[in-house]
Amino acid sequence: MTELELIRPDDWHVHLRDGELLKAVVDHTARQFARAIVMPNLKPPVTTVAAARAYRERILAAVDPALGFTPLMTAYLTDDSDADELERGFRDGVFTAAKLYPAHATTNSAAGVTDIRRLDRVLDRMQSLGMPLLVHGEVVDHSVDVFDREATFIDRVLAPTLERFPGLRVVFEHITTRQAVDFVTNARETVGATITPHHLEFNRNAMFEGGIRPHFYCLPVAKREVHRLALRKAATSGNPKFFLGTDSAPHRVVDKEAACGCAGIWNAPVALESYAKTFEEEGALDKLEAFASLHGPRFYRLPVNGTRVRLSRTSTHVPERYTLAPGDIVPFHAGKQLAWRYAGVVR
Numbered sequence: 001m002t003e004l005e006l007i008r009p010d011d012w013h014v015h016l017r018d019g020e021l022l023k024a025v026v027d028h029t030a031r032q033f034a035r036a037i038v039m040p041n042l043k044p045p046v047t048t049v050a051a052a053r054a055y056r057e058r059i060l061a062a063v064d065p066a067l068g069f070t071p072l073m074t075a076y077l078t079d080d081s082d083a084d085e086l087e088r089g090f091r092d093g094v095f096t097a098a099k100l101y102p103a104h105a106t107t108n109s110a111a112g113v114t115d116i117r118r119l120d121r122v123l124d125r126m127q128s129l130g131m132p133l134l135v136h137g138e139v140v141d142h143s144v145d146v147f148d149r150e151a152t153f154i155d156r157v158l159a160p161t162l163e164r165f166p167g168l169r170v171v172f173e174h175i176t177t178r179q180a181v182d183f184v185t186n187a188r189e190t191v192g193a194t195i196t197p198h199h200l201e202f203n204r205n206a207m208f209e210g211g212i213r214p215h216f217y218c219l220p221v222a223k224r225e226v227h228r229l230a231l232r233k234a235a236t237s238g239n240p241k242f243f244l245g246t247d248s249a250p251h252r253v254v255d256k257e258a259a260c261g262c263a264g265i266w267n268a269p270v271a272l273e274s275y276a277k278t279f280e281e282e283g284a285l286d287k288l289e290a291f292a293s294l295h296g297p298r299f300y301r302l303p304v305n306g307t308r309v310r311l312s313r314t315s316t317h318v319p320e321r322y323t324l325a326p327g328d329i330v331p332f333h334a335g336k337q338l339a340w341r342y343a344g345v346v347r
């Protein structure tokens, strides 16, 4: 196969940042994806309808309009989130979903939720509205090993919450474990999961190959090989519960290569190329379109995109770094050759 054509995909989990960084990165996402669920973990976080509207305007002002990109906004949940505000945002078409960050779980999550029980009123309202809850599924308990935090989150938080709110629509974001794959597979139809290109590509060894490798560090952190294999199986299975979400999370080189380096991998420049690599290796290129372009809209109850895109089997060299106005950023697959190349929208 030398060409692959698919319905234009969407990215159901991305960090577009703000200010100069937003301007530098947004077109990389908009080039490949028609829509994206934009994460609200700015400083300060996007907690109100007004803040989300304003952020959406900044994104639309920064993106190349010719790319035809629609940002879908999310509300950042805090202990003080107000059910009426969320409902208003959802009904007005400003909030597509709300995001749960356990406080201190990841980048800019200090204002996150300290105890999910504090959200009872909010979750009850979201359940009635059919408004999706997106979860960063890691406990923050320091006595729990960092590699066990996702699996522990399922037992301590996610499963009990779904018992209390059985109709809640939930996306378990950027899953990294066999336990998460099993949980989602066995859950109700209303529970889905996103899978990143990087968790499909490498296991935790990548962070320590010949020395410490900050550009392979993200959260949730990559796990053992058995988990990566479970993710690859889930993504390529054709099961509509699993869909594309890059978790593209750009940080400048100076912020990654530091004594306390930031978590996040910037995969936007090669997102589809990277997913195509995995699907080809798994002999499942025929399943890529469903994962990338059909399962997400189905979960979010949105129309499937009307345009198509093409990938060509052309060896592509990924730059070691991108020189951008706010500072250099190292992309995923830096310095590597990829077999597929995104060739744009089919005209």
Ligand code: NCD
Pocket (backbone or CB within 6 Å): 015, 041, 106, 107, 136, 217, 218, 219, 220, 247, 249, 250, 263, 264, 265
């Ligand atoms: C994200 C970021 O930098 O905002 N980092 C990451 O490693 N994925 C936050 C997140 O999604 O956890």
Ligand code: ZN
Pocket (backbone or CB within 6 Å): 013, 014, 015, 039, 247, 249
């Ligand atoms: Zn993320």
